Every structure is written in C-alpha cells, then in structure tokens.
Amino acid sequence: MTRAPSPELLSALEALLGPKGFTDDADTMAPWLTDWRGKYHGAAAAMLSPASTDEVSAIVRLCAEAGAAIVPQGGNSGMVGGATPDVSGTQFLLSMRRMNKIRSIGRDSGFAVVEAGVILEHFHEAALAQGLRFPLTLGGKGSATIGGLVSTNAGGTQVLRHGTMRALVAGIEAVLPDGSVFHGLAPLKKDNRGYDLRHLLCGAEGTLGIITAACLRLVPAAAARRTAWIGLKSPDDALLLLRQLDGAIGRELEGFEIVPHTCLDAVLRHVPQTRAPLGDHHPWYALVELAGDNGDTLDTALQAELAAALDAQLIGDAAIAKSDRESEDFWRLRDSISEAERAEGPAIQHDISVPVDLMPSFIADNAKRLADTFPGVRALSFGHLGDGNVHHHVQPPIDSDGAAWLAAHGQAASRLVYTHVIELGGSISAEHGIGQMKRDILAELDSPARLAALYGVKNGLDPKRLFNPGKLIA
Amino acid sequence: MTRAPSPELLSALEALLGPKGFTDDADTMAPWLTDWRGKYHGAAAAMLSPASTDEVSAIVRLCAEAGAAIVPQGGNSGMVGGATPDVSGTQFLLSMRRMNKIRSIGRDSGFAVVEAGVILEHFHEAALAQGLRFPLTLGGKGSATIGGLVSTNAGGTQVLRHGTMRALVAGIEAVLPDGSVFHGLAPLKKDNRGYDLRHLLCGAEGTLGIITAACLRLVPAAAARRTAWIGLKSPDDALLLLRQLDGAIGRELEGFEIVPHTCLDAVLRHVPQTRAPLGDHHPWYALVELAGDNGDTLDTALQAELAAALDAQLIGDAAIAKSDRESEDFWRLRDSISEAERAEGPAIQHDISVPVDLMPSFIADNAKRLADTFPGVRALSFGHLGDGNVHHHVQPPIDSDGAAWLAAHGQAASRLVYTHVIELGGSISAEHGIGQMKRDILAELDSPARLAALYGVKNGLDPKRLFNPGKLIA
Numbered sequence: 001m002t003r004a005p006s007p008e009l010l011s012a013l014e015a016l017l018g019p020k021g022f023t024d025d026a027d028t029m030a031p032w033l034t035d036w037r038g039k040y041h042g043a044a045a046a047m048l049s050p051a052s053t054d055e056v057s058a059i060v061r062l063c064a065e066a067g068a069a070i071v072p073q074g075g076n077s078g079m080v081g082g083a084t085p086d087v088s089g090t091q092f093l094l095s096m097r098r099m100n101k102i103r104s105i106g107r108d109s110g111f112a113v114v115e116a117g118v119i120l121e122h123f124h125e126a127a128l129a130q131g132l133r134f135p136l137t138l139g140g141k142g143s144a145t146i147g148g149l150v151s152t153n154a155g156g157t158q159v160l161r162h163g164t165m166r167a168l169v170a171g172i173e174a175v176l177p178d179g180s181v182f183h184g185l186a187p188l189k190k191d192n193r194g195y196d197l198r199h200l201l202c203g204a205e206g207t208l209g210i211i212t213a214a215c216l217r218l219v220p221a222a223a224a225r226r227t228a229w230i231g232l233k234s235p236d237d238a239l240l241l242l243r244q245l246d247g248a249i250g251r252e253l254e255g256f257e258i259v260p261h262t263c264l265d266a267v268l269r270h271v272p273q274t275r276a277p278l279g280d281h282h283p284w285y286a287l288v289e290l291a292g293d294n295g296d297t298l299d300t301a302l303q304a305e306l307a308a309a310l311d312a313q314l315i316g317d318a319a320i321a322k323s324d325r326e327s328e329d330f331w332r333l334r335d336s337i338s339e340a341e342r343a344e345g346p347a348i349q350h351d352i353s354v355p356v357d358l359m360p361s362f363i364a365d366n367a368k369r370l371a372d373t374f375p376g377v378r379a380l381s382f383g384h385l386g387d388g389n390v391h392h393h394v395q396p397p398i399d400s401d402g403a404a405w406l407a408a409h410g411q412a413a414s415r416l417v418y419t420h421v422i423e424l425g426g427s428i429s430a431e432h433g434i435g436q437m438k439r440d441i442l443a444e445l446d447s448p449a450r451l452a453a454l455y456g457v458k459n460g461l462d463p464k465r466l467f468n469p470g471k472l473i474a
Numbered sequence: 475m476t477r478a479p480s481p482e483l484l485s486a487l488e489a490l491l492g493p494k495g496f497t498d499d500a501d502t503m504a505p506w507l508t509d510w511r512g513k514y515h516g517a518a519a520a521m522l523s524p525a526s527t528d529e530v531s532a533i534v535r536l537c538a539e540a541g542a543a544i545v546p547q548g549g550n551s552g553m554v555g556g557a558t559p560d561v562s563g564t565q566f567l568l569s570m571r572r573m574n575k576i577r578s579i580g581r582d583s584g585f586a587v588v589e590a591g592v593i594l595e596h597f598h599e600a601a602l603a604q605g606l607r608f609p610l611t612l613g614g615k616g617s618a619t620i621g622g623l624v625s626t627n628a629g630g631t632q633v634l635r636h637g638t639m640r641a642l643v644a645g646i647e648a649v650l651p652d653g654s655v656f657h658g659l660a661p662l663k664k665d666n667r668g669y670d671l672r673h674l675l676c677g678a679e680g681t682l683g684i685i686t687a688a689c690l691r692l693v694p695a696a697a698a699r700r701t702a703w704i705g706l707k708s709p710d711d712a713l714l715l716l717r718q719l720d721g722a723i724g725r726e727l728e729g730f731e732i733v734p735h736t737c738l739d740a741v742l743r744h745v746p747q748t749r750a751p752l753g754d755h756h757p758w759y760a761l762v763e764l765a766g767d768n769g770d771t772l773d774t775a776l777q778a779e780l781a782a783a784l785d786a787q788l789i790g791d792a793a794i795a796k797s798d799r800e801s802e803d804f805w806r807l808r809d810s811i812s813e814a815e816r817a818e819g820p821a822i823q824h825d826i827s828v829p830v831d832l833m834p835s836f837i838a839d840n841a842k843r844l845a846d847t848f849p850g851v852r853a854l855s856f857g858h859l860g861d862g863n864v865h866h867h868v869q870p871p872i873d874s875d876g877a878a879w880l881a882a883h884g885q886a887a888s889r890l891v892y893t894h895v896i897e898l899g900g901s902i903s904a905e906h907g908i909g910q911m912k913r914d915i916l917a918e919l920d921s922p923a924r925l926a927a928l929y930g931v932k933n934g935l936d937p938k939r940l941f942n943p944g945k946l947i948a
Contacts, residue, residue: 109831180923186899189861190827192907199673353664357583387663425660433666449654460934
C-alpha cells in the first residue's frame with residue numbers, strides 16, 4: 001500500500017487540472033470506484049481526468065516524485081477488477097474519458113489515430129461515416145474505451161478473421177512510469193529497433209504505461225453478411241467444418257461459434273421470443289457468419305460448402321438466415337446463453353483457451369474429469385471454437401444447494417479446470433485479463449520461468465510499482 | 475567486458491556437452507567469429523553447441539553462476555554484427571546449429587514446431603512435402619536459421635501479404651537468463667495472461683532469451699504465380715497502384731517492389747544477360763507478384779486491373795511474365811540492383827522504414843535534402859514500397875573520389891537520412907536489427923523515453939547483462 005498523498009501533491013494536481021480535471025467529491029467518484037458487476041470496491045484520494053497527453057505526463061511526474069500510485073480507468077467495463085483502486089484511499093483514479101478525440105481517420109491509408117477515452121461505439125460510427133469499419137466489437141461497446149481495449153488486448157466476436165486488439169493496433173502513444181511520453185503512433189510495417197514496446201504495452205493492463213492514444217487499422221465496410229445455424233454431432237465435427245470453410249472461404253469467414261444443445265435448450269426455456277432455427281435436435285450447433293462485398297457471392301459459397309458438408313455427413317442440417325432480422329435472431333440465441341444459464345442457477349465461469357485443434361478433446365475430457373471428481377456436476381462449453389476459446393461454465397449437481405456447493409467446491413473445481421488448461425499449454429485468461437481477480441491464481445499456477453519474466457519486466461519499467469499496483473503482478 | 479571464464483567453468487561445460495558440443499580449437503571456431511560480410515571480428519573462450527533445450531538451460535545456469543557472457547548464433551548471416559562476440563575472448567559463442575530438428579508439422583492444424591538451428595530452406599522443403607508453405611523467404615535462406623530469423627524478426631520479400639517473422643511465430647520456447655525454460659510453444663489465438671513474452675523475445679537479438687524452438691504458421695502451398703513489370707511516373711503513382719491492387723486482389727498480392735530507372739539502367743549495364751521488360755523508358759517501375767490457387771483467375775484479375783490502370787493513365791505500360799522463366803528474369807532485375815550499384819562504385823546503404831503513405835514524399839524530399847547539403851550527391855531508393863521500407867543508397871558525387879568522399883561525409887549523410895526518417899516517425903532499422911552496427915546511433919538518435927524503456931526491459935530480464943552483451947543496448 002502506498003502512502004496517503006500529501007496536501008501539497010493534491011494542490012499541485014488540482015492546480016494542474018482545474019475543476020473539470022480534478023475531483024475528490026465522494027458522490028462524483030462513487031460510480032467509478034466499483035466495477036460494473038459490483039464485485040470490486042475501492043477508494044481514491046482523488047479522481048484525475050486529464051484532457052491531453054501533456055496533462056497525463058505532468059500527473060505522472062508529480063505522482064512519481066511523491067511516490068503516489070495511479071490506477072488508470074476507461075469505461076469501467078472490465079471483467080477482472082483491473083480498473084478499480086484498492087480500499088486504502090491512497091491511490092489516484094486516473095480517468096481517461098476526457099481524452100476522447102479521434103485525431104484522424106485516413107480513408108486512403110486505412111489507419112485512424114484515436115485517443116484513449118474514445119468509446120468503441122463512437123469510433124465504429126466515425127469509421128462507418130468514411131466507408132470504413134473497425135473490425136473489433138463486443139458487448140460493452142457502448143462504454144468500453146479504446147485505451148481500455150488496448151490495455152486489455154480485447155477480443156470479441158470477430159477475432160477469427162481480424163485478430164484481437166493486438167492485431168489491430170499499429171501504433172501506440174503512452175506515458176511511461178517516469179512521466180516521459182513514448183511516441184509510437186506511426187504505423188510501421190517493418191521496425192527492428194529492439195524490443196517491441198507496442199506489443200508490450202498492449203495487454204499490460206496499465207501496469208507499464210498509460211496509453212493515451214492508438215493508431216488503429218481499419219478495413220472496408222462490409223456490404224453483405226450471411227449467417228447460418230448448423231446442427232452437428234460433436235465439437236470434432238465442428239472443427240472439421242471450420243477447417244473446410246476456412247480453406248474455401250477463409251477471407252469472408254468472420255464468426256464460428258459452437259453451442260451445445262443443453263445451452264440452446266436453456267435459452268429456449270428462459271428467454272422470451274426465441275425459437276430453434278432447425279426442426280430436429282442436434283447434440284451441437286455451429287453459428288457461422290460470413291462478411292463480404294457481395295451478398296450473392298456469399299450465398300453461393302455458403303450454400304455450396306454446406307451442401308458438401310451435408311453430403312459428407314459432417315453436418316446434420318443447416319439453416320441460412322433469410323433476412324437481417326433472422327440473422328439477429330440466430331445471434332440472439334448465442335448471446336442469450338449467459339442470461340439463460342443464470343436463470344438455471346449459480347455456476348462458476350471460466351474464460352480459457354487452448355490450441356484450436358485440442359479444443360474438442362479438452363471439452364470432452366474436461367467434462368469427464370469434473371464429473372469423476374465431483375459427481376453430478378455439469379460442465380458447459382460454448383463460444384469461439386475458431387479462437388480455441390470457449391466460455392466454460394461449471395454447474396453444481398442438480399440435487400444440491402447450488403450456492404452452498406459452490407462455496408464448498410467452487411475453488412477446487414476451478415483449479416481442476418485451470419490445471420487441465422495448463423497441461424495443454426493453454427491460458428487461464430483468454431480474453432478478460434488478470435486484474436485483481438486472477439492475480440493470485442496466476443501466481444500460483446503459472447510456470448516460475450514465465451512469472452519471473454513478468455516480474456522482471458514490471459521491475460525494469462516501473463521499479464516503484466506506482467502504475468496500477470496490485471493488478472496482474474502479485 | 476566480462477571476466478575470463480575459469481578453468482572450472484570450461485571443464486564443466488566440456489563435461490556437459492562432450493566433444494561434439496564443446497570446442498576451443500581456434501581453426502574450428504574461426505569461421506564463426508567473423509560475420510559473413512567480414513565487417514566484424516571477435517574471439518571466444520569456446521564455442522558451445524548444445525543438442526537440446528536441456529543442454530542450453532544447463533549452459534546458461536553454469537554461465538550465470540560464473541558471470542560468463544553468452545553470444546547466441548544461428549547461420550551467422552546477420553547484417554549488423556549481432557552474432558559476433560567481442561574481441562575480449564571472454565565470451566562464449568553459443569552455436570544453435572545442432573538443434574536442427576523439425577519436431578512436428580501439423581498438416582491439419584497449419585502449425586509446425588521447429589528447433590532454432592533448422593535452416594530456413596530445409597524448413598521450406600519439409601513444409602512443401604506436406605503441401606504447405608512457410609511464407610517467409612530471403613536471400614540467405616540457405617544459411618539463415620529459424621532461431622536467428624525469430625531473434626531478428628526477419629522480413630524478406632513476402633512481408634506485404636504475410637507479415638514479418640513476428641506475424642508467423644505462434645509460439646516460442648526459450649531459455650531465460652537464469653537458465654529457466656519458458657515453454658510457450660502452444661499456439662493460442664487468445665491469451666491475456668499479462669505481458670506478451672513471445673513478441674518481446676521476437677526481435678530481441680538474443681539479449682533477453684535464447685530461442686530454442688518456435689511454433690510457426692504455415693499456409694497452403696501456392697499453385698500459381700504471376701509476375702508483372704510495370705512502367706510508371708512516380709512513387710506516388712506506384713502507391714495509388716498498390717492501393718488499387720490491394721483493394722481488388724489483396725489476398726493474392728504477395729509482392730510490390732519499386733525500382734527507379736537509374737537502378738534498372740545500372741543493372742542492364744553491369745549484369746550480363748539482362749534485358750528491359752518494356753520497350754520504353756519510364757521514370758519508375760513496379761514489380762508485382764500474385765500467388766494463388768488458380769493461374770487463370772490470377773491472369774484475369776491482373777489483366778483487368780492493369781487495363782484499368784492504363785485507362786486511368788496511372789501506369790504507362792506493363793508486361794506480364796509469360797513463363798516461370800520470364801518471371802525469374804523480372805525478379806533478377808530487382809535482385810541484381812545491389813550488385814549493379816556496387817559496380818558503380820562505393821555508396822552508403824540504409825535500411826529504413828516510414829509509414830507507407832509517407833514513402834513517396836520521403837523519397838522525393840530526402841533526395842532534395844541530401845543534394846542541398848551535399849552538392850552532387852545522388853540518393854537511390856528501391857524495394858518494398860508496400861512495407862514502407864526501401865533500400866536507400868547514397869552515392870558520392872560523380873566527379874569525387876568516392877571512398878574519400880564517404881570517409882569525409884558518409885556519417886553526416888547517414889545522420890541526415892536518419893534524422894529525416896525519425897521526423898516522420900520511421901525506423902532507422904526496418905529489417906536488419908541493431909546489433910553492434912547501429913547500437914550507438916540508436917542510443918544517440920532514438921527518443922529518451924523509448925531508450926529508457928528498452929534499457930528497463932533489459933535490466934529487468936537480464937540484470938547481469940550476460941546475454942549478447944554489447945548488442946542492441948549500449
């Protein structure tokens with residue numbers, strides 16, 4: 001825990017930022033001191049809201065001199081408590097939301113320079129107005145900011161084709177722990193001047209630098225989309241279908257999600273106005289989305305590939321959405337799974353990844369391991385097969401008191417899942433990051449070599465540990 | 475400079491590695507103590523040639539304990555002296571060439587696990603035998619090793635479509651400075667467990683870790699190639715043509731090189747059995763290559779795009795190679811420029827990049843700046859326009875004693891070029907790395923914020939500075 005800031009430091013920050021940029025009013029700060037899911041609660045000496053990179057730099061210099069800690073925050077929509085200060089009240093909350101300018105959108109170059117506080121949805125709209133698309137999106141797009149998305153290397157539903165944030169960030173501007181500014185916005189396709197600071201800062205959760213702006217890649221706006229809901233026997237067959245589609249129409253393939261029948265069934269029971277796209281039950285479903293310039297070309301390609309897969313008995317049945325409305329209905333089935341599962345009762349959720357070709361065997365083996373160790377327990381996997389990343393839920397035995405079972409066995413069940421993931425070379429945090437939530441389990445389960453390297457980097461760049469202390473690094 | 479290794483350390487290493495893995499014989503070591511261009515000469519206490527990751531780990535533990543420095547080396551075909559030890563004779567040369575196994579090639583998964591000492595050309599052949607292609611190639615493919623290519627984030631002629639080595643490395647296994655092994659070979663599309671060590675080790679020139687193996691992405695072998703030689707007015711027009719082709723046939727566009735007439739003229743004069751593909755002179759030429767599954771489709775697309783560009787007067791003329799032989803002839807013109815320029819007399823060469831859309835103005839402005847400061851001097855730019863990376867040669871005034879002029883003004887001319895590159899946010903090392911050659915100029919010209927971060931990372935991971943000391947970091 002860091003020292004309480006001195007009155008001199010508070011005055012200097014207030015003088016620097018003025019009334020729009022400085023507040024220590026408890027009511028004003030309150031909404032930003034609890035994470036959106038209400039899991040983490042913190043306090044802050046003040047909330048600082050700089051309007052420029054120079055102001056961020058000046059804040060960091062003052063805080064570094066005084067040994068004061070800084071917790072950067074964007075839209076406060078993270079999943080692991082990474083943007084919530086500790087409870088000491090000695091840390092400063094650094095809100096980046098006032099840095100909300102889109103500095104440029106290059107229609108010809110295909111790059112935009114966007115400040116950290118710009119909200120993802122606003123950036124989508126600005127790109128679309130130029131006939132361009134920023135191909136990363138997720139549920140929290142109305143609140144998530146570019147700075148937070150870069151700092152957490154965000155994923156979402158279009159990773160299959162376009163990659164995570166890391167693949168879309170062509171340049172970064174950031175303030176380093178000594179207050180100096182790293183000017184790395186120029187999009188260079190080739191640059192071999194030593195360690196790649198762009199990739200180091202992306203996904204560092206604000207523990208190495210405060211991202212103030214990013215240069216982001218854009219793609220042409222997609223004129224047409226096609227969505228299919230496909231019934232099949234197993235994740236193994238889903239993987240074969242994914243490879244078939246990827247080989248034939250990989251350029252247009254934007255989404256490939258898998259859903260077990262149990263999850264579809266829960267959605268149909270709990271979520272109003274949903275209906276099954278196919279007449280028969282299938283053990284698994286794949287939700288496939290194509291995006292491209294020409295709807296007819298997409299139709300032809302999708303129909304041909306699905307017909308071939310039917311002939312080869314790789315799939316049992318398929319429905320292609322006949323309208324945007326029907327396409328949205330298909331996606332609604334996928335996007336409602338979490339809601340439906342919540343209605344089924346309490347469960348533990350895991351955000352995990354393994355190599356794509358190990359995913360089917362992981363799903364099968366993991367359900368068996370869990371059931372062997374915890375009789376009656378049910379494991380559900382659904383989501384981004386093409387990314388080797390599924391949402392994994394463990395539900396208590398049906399005849400147990402769910403909450404009591406989770407309190408008694410939840411941690412052990414999670415450990416079993418994570419240990420299995422690590423055996424396969426996988427990640428115990430595919431999308432959401434480490435933050436406070438997984439900091440200790442990472443320190444416990446990750447390899448000593450990797451941990452030592454993480455700590456080495458942190459010590460090398462932020463030796464006083466003033467940037468987002470207590471997050472990521474134990 | 476590190477201490478001379480003790481007899482005990484030498485004995486321990488000899489006992490560990492046996493006669494195949496340990497030598498201090500001067501004649502055996504000699505070829506590996508000078509870089510292939512004969513610019514850098516070093517000495518070594520011994521050459522260590524481990525056959526396994528465990529042996530590398532044991533070597534590093536012994537050396538770390540004794541405070542002995544290690545210089546890793548692959549094919550010894552680097553461009554910046556990064557794999558040559560210093561002259562003290564206290565450093566160990568760590569040859570990775572015995573670690574030359576391809577551990578696996580996954581035909582379905584599209585990933586291969588390849589040890590550091592595998593020679594690029596051998597890996598190309600092994601992939602091709604499975605109907606796959608590793609889409610990175612360069613002149614030194616017969617000697618360059620995977621470990622060296624990863625450590626230098628190698629580029630080459632197919633970066634436009636497939637990216638540099640960084641984009642093809644899906645996983646890394648490496649020995650860290652304390653001798654521990656980082657097991658990061660599993661190819662994960664999503665992994666948010668903190669700092670990305672894969673990207674950190676790629677391009678680190680062996681100063682943070684010894685790469686022992688990599689997991690590499692493969693693509694389907696291309697069935698057909700088409701090559702065009704195009705005459706046009708300026709790099710500006712070349713950039714417009716690049717954007718046109720990228721929009722229309724970006725998936726198949728593998729190469730886009732530009733050549734000024736001066737360079738073609740030098741090739742035709744100095745290199746036997748070369749001829750101009752077009753009847754007329756044009757100020758500039760673009761060399762375009764497409765690769766895909768179907769030759770007819772490529773022909774149709776290329777002809778349509780070039781016809782449209784002719785109609786729009788974006789290009790003056792174009793020839794499409796009618797055979798593989800003719801395609802090789804076109805590429806030979808491009809690949810012979812360095813040879814032809816050497817025949818023209820001494821010159822300084824720069825390996826630089828700027829954002830792609832600034833490249834045409836950089837080429838024009840830089841030639842003017844040089845001519846204004848050094849009357850009579852000539853600047854030539856050719857190469858990878860699509861990567862924002864050109865090979866840049868500065869030739870002494872035609873009436874001067876070239877060698878004397880370079881001795882007197884070469885450094886100042888380079889500084890002018892580098893300063894201009896940095897003004898545009900560019901890189902003073904696009905492809906070749908820093909090594910010994912650019913270490914001091916990097917320390918002089920790079921921003922203090924970026925340098926401090928590089929040094930911070932180095933200190934955090936290799937505080938004793940035993941991995942490739944004197945390279946990259948001053």
